[in-house]
Amino acid sequence: MTRLSSAQRHLVRFTLNGKPVQGEAEPRLLLTDFLRQTIGATGTHVGCEHGVCGACTITVDGELARACLTLAVQIDGCELRTVEGLAPAPDRLGVLQAAFRRNHALQCGFCTAGILMSLDHYLRAHPKPSEAEIRDLLSGHLCRCTGYTPIVQAALEAAAELAELSRSDHRDV
């Protein structure tokens, strides 16, 4: 059984976008603050901080999770994927990201990291999504700039493009 005292920092080891990382966290430190302040991965945004806005959405062991409702010490040994893991190279955008850019699916960009993570996760399992499914998925995210329409459009375009790509070869989202 693991027992972590309250006022001390404890070592947390995990995999971030395929690379092993570690840092120290008090039990009460949230995963959002741990990622941004301790690890320095500031792509994951902190919006409402109580599980409503979806800006901090990441995947933990392949499943969507809100980093603001997760304790840093809970992810010891887990595999995390954040928005930093989406682009295939530092100077190239992934298919979904490029579709967002093309469609003006972001304005201030605050919600974008979380929305990209949700859509990336969904499109991997559902290569032919309907508009209704995309809109249902987006119910876990708040965007105050776009009115969602360009986001839905970008998601559908990315899905079509990915389907096309998977016919010719297998490439990452």
Add this chain to the structure above:
Amino acid sequence: MYEFKYHRPATVRQAANILLKNEDAKLIAGGHTLLPVMKQRLAAPPHLVDLSHVEGLDGIEIKGRSLVIGATAKHADVAASAIVGEAIPALAELASLIGDPAVRHKGTIGGSLANNDPTADYPAAVLALGATIVTNKRKLKPEEFFQGLFTTALEPDEIITKVSFPIPKKAAYIKFRNQASRYALVGVFVAKRPSDVRVTVTGAGSEGVFRVTAFEEALKKRFSPKALDGIHVDADGLNSDLHGSAEYRAHLIGVLAKRAVEAANAKPEKELPEPDPTQPSVG
């Protein structure tokens, strides 16, 4: 958030011991209710006991005539389970309607029941199906377990380990969601069981989940939406807030109950033997 000690037990017994030794300790599973409450400093437990690493607490299996779901089974697991889909499809449907994908991948059935939020979905299924809530100490019927707003019969060192749902002949859950929060403004679960019919309502009652006996009696005579024509639910004692008045919720209960009966009738009826009154139906 105030500081706390974090415990990650490997067994239910270890978890119960921590609870026994520390009166103010709190259990955490998905954490989607507890952590926001702690952030708002509405709760400041000095100990958190994380159940997510307890082995064997998240199983889903058929035992006899019941579907047994482990306390830390996540909503997404229940929604996607072929076993649940075959035994009680209405329950898989209910789980698929909770919150959004991130919530469903973290939230657990045990956590939902122990919290007993008056707008949560699972309590409606538990009461309608006459499920048994199994803890590390005893077995509880829903009538004993649910004790009003955010209140249950659970003792401070008691931990839900599984929930056993007797398989109904037919069932359906229809939920009218709050568009923003995805909680049930009103949710109605209808179950045609071997011995009776049950209709339960979540989201509307000021004391949490409740049964609508007038609907149950009418449906027992004839399991059809038409059987509910002309029967009205009284708005007294129902929630009233900016999302909907008590009268609106009362109206929704009638509408959703009819839709639930219709949805249940659209599924094939399960052949179940008549219950044997000498045998307890739950394991």
